[in-house]
Amino acid sequence: MASVSSPLESGPTVFLSGQKGLRIPFFILLLRKSIRLFLTMLLIPTVVFFVLRIIPGDPALVVAGFDAPPEVVENLRSKLGTNRPPLEQYEEWILSVAQLEFGTSLISNEPVLKLILDRFPLTLSLAVAGMLCALLIAIPLGVMSAVRRWTLWDYGGMVFSQIGISLPSFWLGIILLLLFAVKYPLFPLFGGDSPWHLVLPSVALGINRGAVLLRLVRTAMIEELGKEYIITARSKGLPELVVRYRHALRNALLPVLTIAGIQFGYMLGGAIILEQVFSLPGLGRLILSAVFQRDFPVIQGGTLFVAAVFSLVNFLVDLLYSLVNPRIRVG
C-alpha cells in the first residue's frame, strides 16, 4: 500500500504490526470519539453553509434565472433567507439542522427530509451490496495471494488489483450493462426496484473497492502468517487449514474491516454516480436532479445527510475496531 495518503485510505490509525501504546479504558475512548463525532457533526453543516452561501454567487438569482424580474428574485431571497446578514443565517441554519428541519423543496414543495428518507434505502442497499461484493472479491483472492506468495496466484492478484483500482466504476457499470444486459440479456437494462436491479451496479462498485481491499488483505495476511503464534500453532500439529483460516485470517481481517468501513462511506459517493448509470431512483439522483433544477434546499439537505451518514459510519467502525482489538486503544 502506498505510503502517501489518498483520501481513500485516510481514517483511523491502523497498526498492522502490534505497536504498543498506552491503554485507555473503553468509556473514556467512547467519550473522546463521541466528542469528535459531535464536532464533526457541527462542522458538516458549517462546511455546507460556507459552500452554498459564502462562495460568490446568489442562489436566489441562480434559482430565478438571471433575467428574472427583481421582485421575484427579492421574494426568493426572503424565502431562502439569503437577504439577511450571514451570521444570522448561519445561526438559523444550525438551529434548523439541530431540529432536523431541512425546509421544503422549491420544486415539489415536499419536506426535504421526507424526500431524502424515501430515496435513501436504495442508495444504502446499493452501498451495502457493493461492500459485500468487494469483500467477496478481496478476501479469497487476498488470502490466496498471501498464502501462495510470489506464485502466479499472487502475481495474478496484484495485476487484478492494480487494474481494478484504475477502472472507473461508472465505466465498469456501462461495460457490465453492455455485456450482461445488452449482449446477454441476463439483467434488466435500466431502472427498477427489485433486488435483481442491484446486481450489476453493486458488482461495478465492488470490483473497484475490492481491488483496494485485496492489497490490504494480502499485506495483513502475510504479516499475520509470519508471527510466532502461527509457528506455535503449526508445531502443535494443527492442520494447515485451521492455522490459516481460524488463526491467521481472523486476526488479519481486523484492519481490513476497518478500512472496509471507511470505504463504505466512499461507496455512498460511488453509488451516487452508479445510480445515474443504471437509472436507479436513489439519493444520488435526487441530489443530481436538484442540482439541475437549482433546488437549493434539497441540495443542502441531501449533501448534509450523506456527509452525516458518512461520519457516523466512520465513528461506528472506529469504535467497533477498538472494541474488538484492545491493542489499539491508544490516544
Added chain:
Amino acid sequence: MRIRIRRKRQKIQKFFLFTSTVYLCFLLFAAVGSSYLAPHSPTTQNLNQRLLPPFTEGKILGTDDLGRDIWSRIVYGTRSLLLIGTVSVGIALAGGLVMGILAGAIGGIVDSFIMLLMDGILSFPTVLLAITVVSVLGYGLVQVTVALGIVFIPVFARLVRAETISRLTEGYVESSRALGTPFPKILLRHVLPNMMPDLIAQSTVTFALVVVIEASLSFLGLGTQPPEPSWGLMLKESRNFLYQAPWMAIFPGLALAATVFSFNYLGDYLSEQLNPQRW
C-alpha cells in the same frame, strides 16, 4: 523457482512502468499536437456517417451518434483532461502548502482551526462535495477545475503539516535557527525541499483521482459541456446507444482507465522510490 518468479515479477513491474510512462508521454503529445494526430475535427457533425463501426470509411474507432470521429474526439479530449488535472492539482497543492505550513509552523489555535476545517472538508465523499461546489459555481470546465482543486486541498494540507512539524523539530533545523537564520529561509531551505518527494508522489496519485472525478462529473452532465470533446461526456452520450454503438462506450473508457492506471502506477512507484525507508 521462487527467485525466478520474483525476478519475473520485477521484469513485469518494469514493463508496467515503461508502458505507463510511454502512455503518459503519448497523452502529452496528443494534447499538444492534437491536430497532427486527429484526422478529423472533433466537433464537426456528419449525419451521413452516424454510428459507423470501427475501421469503416477511414474512421479508426468509428463514429458517434452525430457522425463525429471517436478517435479525433479522444485525441482532443486529452487537452481538457491534462488542463483540468494540472490546474486542479496545482490549486490543491498551493492551498495545501499554505494551510499545511501555517498549521504546522504556527501551531496552537491556528493549527486546530485549520485542521478542523480540513477535517470538515474530508468528512464529505469527494464526488458529493464536488457536485455541491459545482451547483453553486455553475457547470463547466472552469468551475469543475476550481471545485476539484478545493476538494483536494485537505489531502495536501495534512501531508504538509505533518512534514513541517517533523522537519522543524529536527536537529539541523534547530541549529540553523539558533544561528539566526530567518524563518522564511528555513522553510525554503530545509522544510520545503524535504517534503518534495512526498508532494510529487501525492500529486501524481491525486492527478489520477482528479481525472476520474472530472470524468464522472462530465458523465453526470456537470463538467465539460457539449460539443467540446471530453471522455466523460463521450461516455454520457454513449449511454443511449448501447445497443447500436457499443464502441462509443468502450474506447473513451479504455483511454480513461489507461490514464488512471498510468498515473496510479507512477505514483506508487515514485513514493516507493523516493521514500525507501517507509517500505
